[in-house]
Amino acid sequence: MEGAGKDGNPLRNYRIGKTLGIGSFGKVKIAEHISTGHKVAIKILNRRKIRGMEMEEKVKREIKILRLFMHPHIIRLYEVIDTPADIYVVMEYVKSGELFDYIVEKGRLQEEEARRFFQQIISGVEYCHRNMVVHRDLKPENLLLDSKCNVKIADFGLSNVMRDGHFLKTSCGSPNYAAPEVISGKLYAGPEVDVWSCGVILYALLCGTLPFDDENIPNLFKKIKGGIYTLPSHLSGAARDLIPRMLVVDPMKRITIREIREHDWFKIHLPRYLTVPPPDSAQQVKKVDEETLREVIGMGYDKNLLVESIQNRLQNEATVAYYLLLDNRLRTTSGYLGAECQEAMDSSFSNIASYETPSSARGNRQQIFMESPVGLRPHFPAERKWALGLQSRAHPREIMTEVLKALQELNVYWKKIGHYNMKCRWSPGFPGQIHNSTFSAESIENDGLTEKLNIIKFEIQLYKTRDEKYLLDLQRVSGPQLLFLDLCAAFLAQLRVL
Secondary structure (H helix, E strand, C coil), X not given: CXXXXXXXXXXXXXXXXXXXXXXXXXXXXEEEECCCCCEXXXXXXXXXXXXXXXXXXXXXXXXXXXXXXXXXXXXXEEEEEECCCEEEEXXXXXXXXXXXXXXXXXXXXXHHHHHHHHHHHHXXXXXXXXXXXXXXXXXXXXXXXXXXXXXXECCCCCCCCCCCCCHHHHCCCCHXXXXXXXXXXXXXXXXXXXXXXXXXXXXXXXXXXCCCCCCCHHHHHHHHXXXXXXXXCCCXXXXXXXXXXXXXXXXXXXXXXXXXXXXXXXXXXXXXXHCCCCCCHHHHCCEEEHHHHHHHHCCCCCHHHHHXXXXXXXXXXXXXXXXXXXXXXXXXXXXXXXXCHHHHHHHHEEECHHHCCHHHHHHHHHHHHHHCCCCCCCCCCCCXXXXXXXXXXXXXXXXXXXXXXXXXXXXXXXXXXXXXXXXXXECCCCCCCCCCCCCCXXXXXXXXXXXXXXXXXXXXXXXXXXXXXXXXXEEEEECXXXXXXXXXXXXXXXCCCC
């Protein structure tokens, strides 16, 4: 992240306007990017508030992930400016408000309009999943509309960060959209919870009400856990088939994103640019728009440095200008929202492989490995499944017993934060001691000590998969990456049931 700059003003490249809103971590302001003249929204995240909620490392990690995203239906993050007091997150400005307000104003939508919104939402969610990110708080309040009524998914990893198994403690939103396995605290792998939330959103679009609603929270949870809701008679047969398949209580039997794409209701009038799954972020960085490149070079920036920065997803003044200009041009020409999007992309983009060196390409791929929120990942297959981490068919209790034995052998301090979730801290210099869940929470969270020593902070989470297996995931929170990989290798060698 960049600092404040020579003149001490962290937002020297922006003309700051009015406050758009106030969130749990700080304010959101509208601003104008001085060089390009385009409007942006700047989230000002107060470090003290984030630290007070014990969310600082999580916010940083999720910001790094979001910076990789380039999708027409996900809010674009252009720049992150880090200062001692605040984190400034410069994002795409969307002025037409929330989908929630749109539904409240219009009531239930006609199926054609609802389907258009739903197709865009599914495309954005699918892109997140292909890049190993689960939103976990999808709801109409987090779906924004641009001036052309196109959906923009927002607020994941920033103002609504959720920890596995901590929904009721950390979510700022309503549980009406939460999947049964989330409110029950059961094991879940991730993508299935987004499918459930999308099902609730689709119901709201088509019916103007929520499928699960009750002022009494225990009654609400009972309805969600039991999958108790009614389908209005005005729904078409295809819609009446799709919604119940998304609102299946058992996440292992719930319809997948791929199956939603293949559903007859979803495929009606599907725009051409949404007919194929979106490319992942690693593929997208290999393309550069020549027209936008020339425009940025004309502003005085070095061509080779700009191309290299785009290729390696580096943040600087030139890349911020590049992406602001590119996104605005594509929006005004319907470049990636029109029916001919695929052809437009192929003709207007040229491959920058000629600028790419083997080392830089490897560096970019390694960055994606290291910053994504799942550890121990050997490769990125072209068609990803959520079968990451260490797999086992053993009983969860047996797996966790072996995990604790391995942690003790490796002198890892740990603190239980759920039946299948724990925070851990390790350093090669720690003496062997007995480590258990009653170990001081302060020692696990002591960031000052972490900064001075080679200390690895990480989390362990056990998930359940569709094929009756369990996945053990190690997620680095802080500390040297290579040291973390060494620890993962030693940890793997200690396990006896996986």
